[in-house]
Amino acid sequence: PTLGERELALRTRARRVIPGGMYGHMAVEAFSTAHPQFMVSGDGCRVTDADGREYFDLMCGWGPVVLGHRHPGVAAAVADQLSRGDCLDGTSPLAVELAELLVDTVPSADWAMFCKNGTDATTTCVTIARAATGRRKVMVANGAYHGAVPWCSLRGAGVTDEDQAHLVHFEYNDLASAEAAAAAAEGDLAAIIVCPMRHDIRRDQELADPAFARGLRALADRTGAVLILDDVRCGYRLDLGGSWEPLGVRPDLAAWSKAIANGQALGAVTGIEALRDAARSVYVTGSFWYAAVPLAAGLATLTELRKGTALPDMARTGTRLREGLAAQALSHGFQIRQTGPVQMPVLYFAGDDDVRLGTAWAEAAVENGVYLHPWHNWFLSAAHTDDDIEEILTRTEAAFATVARM
């Protein structure tokens, strides 16, 4: 693999002044020797790295970019608000407009609050649930990612047992384990937090069994716990009304971020009427939570998505991508697994438990100009046209050919 000169120089400088050269999910050295760590621009479904190499983007900024980089409508709203200011002394009126639009779009939402990140949103949901119930325990699925702060972090370093003392774990799609977790919480259960599907890293994605989703709803009702849907990753790609709408299961609180402002820093919490007072009672805030530009982006993004073509477009292009990849793998004699919704693909090779083959394939895809990931789900955007998908497939074909020769 050949990283560019600027990339290599930046990595050297970064290692001096940034711990590890980069951290979190942007520390590409953790997963690849071919993925560039630094990028300088994006346009539609393409991104450009620091060396000027262009890629078809199948990560979409790791989720936020749902309409495409620099979508004209969102870019205009951002530029317009930026020309008048962003961080002001009072909240932008756009917060009211966006809250109204969310309440109109999301059936389980009677109100909305805004923040910056998915972690802000999930943490705020948990705080509201505890305030509402006066209880402490929170049920979390094993391996589920709800953010990178101590109460929910999946990594041990710097996290104390006490930070997670009130978490009770259950197995995704296993209602009996959820019932057992609720029983273990013994009347102290404040909340059940759950993702619309299982999308843990390094494993196949698993759609929610409708009976499991309905069972969690019933369990929350029976125990008086708050059902929190963590729609941070799936939100705005599967169903605008919330990712469990197609299952007919409505949460009490929902956490949103990533795609809701097409790449601007915005998170949201929506909730039911019965939790309005609890939401009012908690003290949650942040210096940038009221900034106007991301709210303008959020309004433009939801307005565009409500026109109704983007989600069906992603379903169509995602289906074509999945079919194309399946055919290519077959023709090269590889057995692969593609799981979860087509708008959020992930691909693993059979028997490749350490993802070495998958990593080699992902690196070959990058070298052929398609930016995707070996063990984190990818994301499609509405900017990926049918022609873009065909072009992506000619490049992934080359990637399969490369690993077939190895």
Ligand code: PMP
């Ligand atoms: N919940 C889920 C399901 C997520 O996928 C993420 C981010 N990957 C988060 C919460 C945390 O969001 P953020 O990184 O914006 O804090």
